[in-house]
Amino acid sequence: xxxxxxxxxxxxxxxxxxxxxxxxxxxHAGPPAALMARVIEERAGARADMRIARITYEILRPVPIxxxxxxxxxxxxxxxxxxxxxxxxxxxxxxxxxxxxxxRVRVADGVVPAVLPGPQLPPPGEVARTPFFAVPWxxxxxxxxxxxxxxxxxxxxxxxxxxxRMRVPLIAGEGTRPLDRILVAADSGNGISAAVDxxxxxxxxxxxxxxxxxxxxxxxxxxxxxxxxxxxxIGLADAVLHDEKGPVGRxxxxxxxxPRP
Numbered sequence: 001x002x003x004x005x006x007x008x009x010x011x012x013x014x015x016x017x018x019x020x021x022x023x024x025x026x027x028h029a030g031p032p033a034a035l036m037a038r039v040i041e042e043r044a045g046a047r048a049d050m051r052i053a054r055i056t057y058e059i060l061r062p063v064p065i066x067x068x069x070x071x072x073x074x075x076x077x078x079x080x081x082x083x084x085x086x087x088x089x090x091x092x093x094x095x096x097x098x099x100x101x102x103x104r105v106r107v108a109d110g111v112v113p114a115v116l117p118g119p120q121l122p123p124p125g126e127v128a129r130t131p132f133f134a135v136p137w138x139x140x141x142x143x144x145x146x147x148x149x150x151x152x153x154x155x156x157x158x159x160x161x162x163x164x165r166m167r168v169p170l171i172a173g174e175g176t177r178p179l180d181r182i183l184v185a186a187d188s189g190n191g192i193s194a195a196v197d198x199x200x201x202x203x204x205x206x207x208x209x210x211x212x213x214x215x216x217x218x219x220x221x222x223x224x225x226x227x228x229x230x231x232x233x234i235g236l237a238d239a240v241l242h243d244e245k246g247p248v249g250r251x252x253x254x255x256x257x258x259p260r261p
Contacts (some may be wrong), residue, residue, distance in 0.1 A: 002172035003031040003144065003184075010039065011069045011091060017168050019140030021133070021199035026062035029098075033057055033208060034170050036086045036100045039070040041179065043084070045177050050082060050104040052179060056209040058099040065093035080106045116214075117246050122150050124163035124220045124244070130142035130154075144168045146185070150222070152192065160192040161224040178215035182241060185221045186251040188202060189239035193225035202260055203227070203235055205253035210241070212249035220244060223251070233257045 004012040012035060020028035037055055040046070069089045076083040082104045087096040133143035133154040144167050152160025164185040169176045187208050196203060225239035235255030241248050 001144070002168050003052050004035060005172045006174070007067065009042075010042075010071065011067060012163065012171065012206060014063075014065045015069050015172075016065065016139045017141065017144040018063075020138065021135045021140065021142055023062060024137055025064055027065055029057070029063065029187040029205070029208065030184040031170070032063050032068070032098055032181045033086055033100070033187055033210075035068075036070055036088055036098065037102065037179055037183050038170060038177070040072065040084050040086055040100070040102050040104075041177075043072055047082070047106075048103075049106055049108065051107050051215070052102050052212065052213045053087045053105040054209070055100055055102040055183075057207060059097075059206050059208070060099065061097050063088065063097045064090050067233075070186050071096075075101070112134065112257075117243060119246050121161060121163075121224070121242055123223055124148050124165070124222075127163060129160055130162070149192075151224075152198055154191060154194075157197065158225075159226040160194075161222060162188070162192045163220050163222045164188065165219050165221075178217070181219065182212065182223050182248065183210060185223055186239065186241060187253070189223050189225035189251055190227055190235075190237035190253050190255055192223050193227040193237055193239075195227040195235065200260060201228070201257060203255045203257045205237065205255050207254050208251065209253075210249060210251045212241075214248050216241075216243040216248050218244050221248075225251075227255070229255070229257050 018027040018031040053176040086100040088098040127148040146165040148163040222242040237253040239251040
């Protein structure tokens with residue numbers, strides 16, 4: 001099992017493991033976010049001395065389960081930074097469903113002193129496995145990920161902190177990378193820190209921005225999230241992203257919040 005099966009360098013078949021908890025025909029946004037970043041990092045001519053420091057996604061419409069294609073465009077190439085754009089399409093469609101823009105920054109080991117906070121969360125080995133909220137289908141993102149809350153729960157309102165681990169690789173037959181682990185998890189911030197009752201309100205994110213000062217170490221990534229909502233119907237889910245050594249970056253989602261029909 002895996003989130004995707006590779007067809008070629010730019011085309012992939014999404015499996016049932018990508019299925020989100022709300023629509024049986026649509027992917028959770030985490031797997032396509034990780035897939036687009038993987039294609040950006042692996043593209044022909046990509047510099048090995050650069051790493052994604054920031055990536056922003058515009059989620060234009062639900063991502064259907066099935067064959068998808070990632071199309072790239074280099075917007076800027078400099079000595080120390082570059083900007084690469086990616087568009088995700090259902091195969092056969094001319095309308096993208098997700099746009100991404102990545103800032104890659106040149107890196108070199110030991111060129112500056114490290115300024116890093118240490119571990120701030122209970123390690124995942126000390127936390128009980130947490131069940132996902134009720135989902136009406138057997139296989140999907142909820143079964144492809146292992147989750148352990150140190151604070152809060154999917155069924156509780158308010159801030160929450162959840163360790164997450166991929167049970168399946170991003171692409172069948174290929175190794176899992178640190179960036180895969182972060183981006184598969186980062187889009188879960190609004191669900192982890194739901195501020196309003198999902199049975200009564202929609203709180204849907206139409207974007208995701210992830211800033212990273214380092215890549216995650218190990219299998220686990222924690223999303224420590226808090227959601228704020230204005231009465232006008234705009235929300236913000238803000239998350240600190242951790243591995244077992246400490247924070248690795250931040251994720252933010254803009255939310256459309258409204259009463260359910």
